[in-house]
Amino acid sequence: MPASPRTLFDSIWDDHLVIPGSSHDDSSDVLYIDLHLVHEVTSPQAFSILRERGLCLRRPGQTIATMDHSTPTVPPDADGRHAFSDTETAAQVAQLEANCTEFGVPLYPLGHEDRGIVHVMAPELGLVQPGMTIVCGDSHTSTHGAFGALAFGIGSSQVAHVFASQCLLVRRPRTFEIRIEGTLAPGVTAKDVILAVIARIGTEGGVGHVFHYTGSTVRAMSMEERMTLCNMSIEGGARAGLITPDDTTFSYLAGRDFAPRGHAFDEAVSGWRRLASREGAAWDRSVTIDATAVEPMVTFGTNPATGIAVGDPVPDPGGLPTEEERAALRRALEYMALESGRPLAGHRVDVVFIGSCTNSRLSDLRAAARILDGRKVHDRVRMLVVPGSHRVKRAAEDEGLDLVFRNAGAEWREPGCSMCLAMNGDRARPGELVISTSNRNFEGRQGPEARTVLASPMTAAACAITGTITDVRELLQ
Amino acid sequence: MKITDPHPTFLPVDNIDTDRIIPARFLTTTRRDGLGCHLFEDWPEGKAALSDASILIAGNNFGCGSSREHAVWALVDRGFRAIVSTGFADIFHANAIRNGLAPVVIAGEDHARLVSLLDDGPDHETVLDFTSRRLICGPLDITFSARAVPTGQAIPGDAELDLLLARIDDIERWEAHHPPRIDTRKDRR
Ligand code: SF4
Numbered sequence: 090m091p092a093s094p095r096t097l098f099d100s101i102w103d104d105h106l107v108i109p110g111s112s113h114d115d116s117s118d119v120l121y122i123d124l125h126l127v128h129e130v131t132s133p134q135a136f137s138i139l140r141e142r143g144l145c146l147r148r149p150g151q152t153i154a155t156m157d158h159s160t161p162t163v164p165p166d167a168d169g170r171h172a173f174s175d176t177e178t179a180a181q182v183a184q185l186e187a188n189c190t191e192f193g194v195p196l197y198p199l200g201h202e203d204r205g206i207v208h209v210m211a212p213e214l215g216l217v218q219p220g221m222t223i224v225c226g227d228s229h230t231s232t233h234g235a236f237g238a239l240a241f242g243i244g245s246s247q248v249a250h251v252f253a254s255q256c257l258l259v260r261r262p263r264t265f266e267i268r269i270e271g272t273l274a275p276g277v278t279a280k281d282v283i284l285a286v287i288a289r290i291g292t293e294g295g296v297g298h299v300f301h302y303t304g305s306t307v308r309a310m311s312m313e314e315r316m317t318l319c320n321m322s323i324e325g326g327a328r329a330g331l332i333t334p335d336d337t338t339f340s341y342l343a344g345r346d347f348a349p350r351g352h353a354f355d356e357a358v359s360g361w362r363r364l365a366s367r368e369g370a371a372w373d374r375s376v377t378i379d380a381t382a383v384e385p386m387v388t389f390g391t392n393p394a395t396g397i398a399v400g401d402p403v404p405d406p407g408g409l410p411t412e413e414e415r416a417a418l419r420r421a422l423e424y425m426a427l428e429s430g431r432p433l434a435g436h437r438v439d440v441v442f443i444g445s446c447t448n449s450r451l452s453d454l455r456a457a458a459r460i461l462d463g464r465k466v467h468d469r470v471r472m473l474v475v476p477g478s479h480r481v482k483r484a485a486e487d488e489g490l491d492l493v494f495r496n497a498g499a500e501w502r503e504p505g506c507s508m509c510l511a512m513n514g515d516r517a518r519p520g521e522l523v524i525s526t527s528n529r530n531f532e533g534r535q536g537p538e539a540r541t542v543l544a545s546p547m548t549a550a551a552c553a554i555t556g557t558i559t560d561v562r563e564l565l566q
Numbered sequence: 567m568k569i570t571d572p573h574p575t576f577l578p579v580d581n582i583d584t585d586r587i588i589p590a591r592f593l594t595t596t597r598r599d600g601l602g603c604h605l606f607e608d609w610p611e612g613k614a615a616l617s618d619a620s621i622l623i624a625g626n627n628f629g630c631g632s633s634r635e636h637a638v639w640a641l642v643d644r645g646f647r648a649i650v651s652t653g654f655a656d657i658f659h660a661n662a663i664r665n666g667l668a669p670v671v672i673a674g675e676d677h678a679r680l681v682s683l684l685d686d687g688p689d690h691e692t693v694l695d696f697t698s699r700r701l702i703c704g705p706l707d708i709t710f711s712a713r714a715v716p717t718g719q720a721i722p723g724d725a726e727l728d729l730l731l732a733r734i735d736d737i738e739r740w741e742a743h744h745p746p747r748i749d750t751r752k753d754r755r
Contacts, residue, residue, distance in 0.1 A: 134598050245636075326656070
């Protein structure tokens with residue numbers, strides 16, 4: 090048992106503890122899951138397990154499905170046919186539809202007016218609420234921690250466990266406070282902050298932990314910024330990210346489809362306030378980040394911990410302590426075709442991708458549009474803007490953001506994961522350098538031999554205009 | 567329980583992520599088998615190192631990134647039964663255990679000695695003894711920690727699922743005091 094004072098994490102865990110690990114041979118706890126999010130890529134094998142064992146899906150009303158990973162981002166043709174990249178992606182999407190019908194899971198299919206990337210859609214609908222436990226066969230489930238919910242990614246076998254029992258066998262992680270203090274400078278966003286955090290602690294720094302983001306910077310952030318922060322917790326090795334819910338959280342939830350209404354909402358808010366107030370501060374680890382020192386960030390390597398300020402020189406492999414690390418950095422720079430000692434600023438850009446569950450919400454599109462307004466995408470740059478959901482898309486169109494992007498020469502697409510993982514046909518060509526607002530720059534993530542530089546939507550827009558890696562502050566007037 | 571491998575696969579690279587183990591474009595499958603042929607598909611160095619080995623000696627933070635269990639299925643399908651590293655990403659670690667693939671964790675200094683031995687000459691028989699938790703390779707005798715023994719089964723009778731199903735009564739009792747937080751079937755208008 091943890092020592093008192095408890096963290097918010099402890100409160101949520103204990104509130105969902107059905108059977109403590111000590112009561113059976115495994116030392117894992119049986120944890121109750123309030124909400125299970127499902128998409129087409131990691132669920133088919135789990136539905137098969139139910140079928141093989143003759144089981145039903147225990148709580149369809151606590152389960153919701155969308156299609157996002159392998160769906161096309163070009164609009165359907167005049168007959169309503171969707172342009173899948175191949176027969177396999179089409180079959181996978183059809184399989185999800187059949188599985189949801191067979192097992193009674195509510196599904197937001199292609200063509201549904203509220204469909205979106207799972208981690209964009211669920212919060213938008215008000216499904217994600219403080220104090221809940223939420224899982225999905227997807228590592229970026231950490232996004233939902235922005236609401237003070239304990240949310241983490243699971244493998245497909247565990248998807249079957251939740252289908253069949255609405256519970257999971259899990260070991261209690263430790264807590265890791267990420268304290269972020271100070272006001273962000275113009276041109277610096279939540280994305281730059283999380284890239285700076287991960288650069289500081291490394292890709293495996295958070296293994297076995299849940300990040301809890303605290304501090305004045307976090308309190309001042311909107312829900313969309315908080316989601317960007319929590320989204321990339323997994324890139325720092327953590328299972329989940331968590332932010333204590335406050336008035337920003339409650340006012341975001343007010344009036345959302347699945348949020349309580351009227352008197353029930355007020356009651357819910359008092360419960361959420363009590364939950365937040367139970368919080369002590371007994372962290373297993375803690376680190377403090379000075380937000381005032383964060384600059385617009387870009388990654389130079391092939392893992393998300395390689396973020397540096399856009400004007401800083403790429404590090405020299407010779408400066409690293411072990412031969413393995415030196416070799417890894419040399420290999421990464423060779424893959425990225427970058428030299429150490431020089432900044433990334435000025436390097437030629439081929440593709441700009443604005444989208445993904447990290448940065449495809451309305452405020453992200455507004456930030457990019459503000460930079461692009463009245464300007465043109467550079468001749469040789471191909472720019473894709475992919476809103477995170479149909480709601481985001483409609484809201485952006487209502488404000489005329491689509492026109493800003495189109496007039497600048499960017500492609501305005503249908504919602505989905507798109508070039509974040511390049512499994513729907515949207516991908517970069519070998520050797521192309523992509524400025525991407527997504528969360529992973531692994532080798533081949535955006536297409537075989539494609540080179541990915543992670544950045545904020547503002548930085549991505551600035552790079553699209555100049556055709557080179559650019560410090561967005563130069564374009565801020 | 568012992569695994570003996572005359573030529574373990576040697577890839578002492580840190581942060582081998584699940585995209586590198588199996589690229590996303592192969593995730594369109596709705597099955598768990600048959601993924602072994604796409605293991606390390608876009609990673610020439612990884613592909614070149616593959617043989618008929620059952621042990622993979624990797625670098626730190628193996629399996630980071632995406633939660634795709636497909637990464638474990640691909641490794642198991644290709645014949646791997648154990649991965650040796652100084653550390654694994656959480657979700658990969660859990661996925662591996664669930665599929666009878668043993669994540670074997672050794673200390674950093676032991677890993678460095680193992681790597682320099684295999685660097686000099688890769689042909690060293692490697693034995694993993696899961697009873698005594700020892701890794702033996704040439705002159706090296708290293709203790710390790712592992713939460714599972716390799717069953718060598720791609721799709722084991724899922725013991726965790728069995729345990730959860732056996733406790734459904736407890737779960738129902740808990741639910742009786744904790745009404746659902748959400749109903750996704752609710753009519754939203
Ligand atoms: S946008 Fe990218 S990271 Fe997010 S769920 Fe889709 S594929 Fe995963």
